[in-house]
Amino acid sequence: MPHDERRPARAANTAVQVRDALREAILAGEYLPGERLVEAQLCVRLEASRFNVRAALQDLAAEGLIEVQRNRGAQVRKVSMAEAVEITEVRMVVEGLIAGRAAERVTDDEAIELDEIGLLMRRAVEAGEYRRYSDLNQRLHALIRDIAGHQTADRIVETLRGQLVRHQYMLSLVPGRPQTSLPQHERIIAAIRSRDPQAAETAMRTHISSVTEALKSLKSLSYA
Amino acid sequence: MPHDERRPARAANTAVQVRDALREAILAGEYLPGERLVEAQLCVRLEASRFNVRAALQDLAAEGLIEVQRNRGAQVRKVSMAEAVEITEVRMVVEGLIAGRAAERVTDDEAIELDEIGLLMRRAVEAGEYRRYSDLNQRLHALIRDIAGHQTADRIVETLRGQLVRHQYMLSLVPGRPQTSLPQHERIIAAIRSRDPQAAETAMRTHISSVTEALKSLKSLSYA
């Protein structure tokens, strides 16, 4: 047996653990955009050596979650509204690709699953359970990505999504969004179910395009 | 004056220099896919400390140019034909987005520049100067990206392109390619010039889609 399960007194988390924990923390909003991430502090907070903290920071910088400046350390990346729009635009076309592929490859079982989520979504909106609707939204997009099985596109969408968490939170507060997006989701599901790639791509793009519009309208209201 | 220009005897290249040099080397084919990159060797080759070599390797791994396995070191990433197709598919939609935006924002001066490249391309094909045509191809795509001014999309396309260098080389050997792609390029230019985003996106997608087809046809011929 290579190593003992008990950690050597003060736990030394590995680089991967540190990376995931830190990403989680940033995405959870425990560090605000623009906030400086001091290595020594992170060592204490995450119970890891500076070596591993540093590696984690480098990874997250590559993901676009933080920015590092030479001799100035790392800080949580501020994504401007303009960048948020750009990111959403790229997501639009890539998720469109994914939706189209999902329509080509969907199995009967998966089609049933799509219907189920669609039904639950409608019920959630009718019951005013927006939190639940938001969860289902994520599940729907994840399922579509599963069906498509497009690794390269997946990775990109996942990365882009990570950079937007803060804005997505703001978006969820826009009144009337669920009423707007529910029919869009239903159209996406219908297109994939009927195995029509062209329609699926168009439906997905229309959907995310409306997210972009919502973002742009927020631009005038919110900070900056 | 912060530091002397003369290096301290045995030059200690910085992490950024090492990263760029190593990327260059990999893209130039000096290291073959699957080849192991031993840190100690790279230290000598690139005249840098192991610390910087390591940082560079981590960066290139994030770019998808190499793969690192714990306790097993780094090796140049082998992209399978299937992955190459996936990557090209994503490039197709993202470059489509870029082309559409370019059509929205192109200035008169830029339009002239597009025409010039188009003309040079036609001449190069007619003269059988395929090497020159290939260079112009890159210039055209770069110019379109400039016109579009979409940072997020740019970064993604650049990353994806890096992962494909080896396959692109193979592609350039497919006989008859220039004759196929020249009219496609001309259609893209025409669409952007006439400020028709929809047509520009379609033209670009058609173009890259034909690259995907060429790749797929190579699948049966080449290795693997």
Place this chain on the structure above:
DNA sequence: GCTGACAAAATTGTCGACAAAGTTGAGGCG
């Protein structure tokens, strides 16, 4: 001659210490 285990070598992983750069605050000068 082949297979397995064991030892030796090569390679990567981790850390702590020190160097270099940036930041802040106090004091003096105009």
Place this chain on the structure above:
DNA sequence: CGCCTCAACTTTGTCGACAATTTTGTCAGC
């Protein structure tokens, strides 16, 4: 009173050494 200078402190950058792991090589036993 404000601004500049300089020094102390904070934070990041770099390295060399050692530990852990994987890979390679050898030799006995079948």
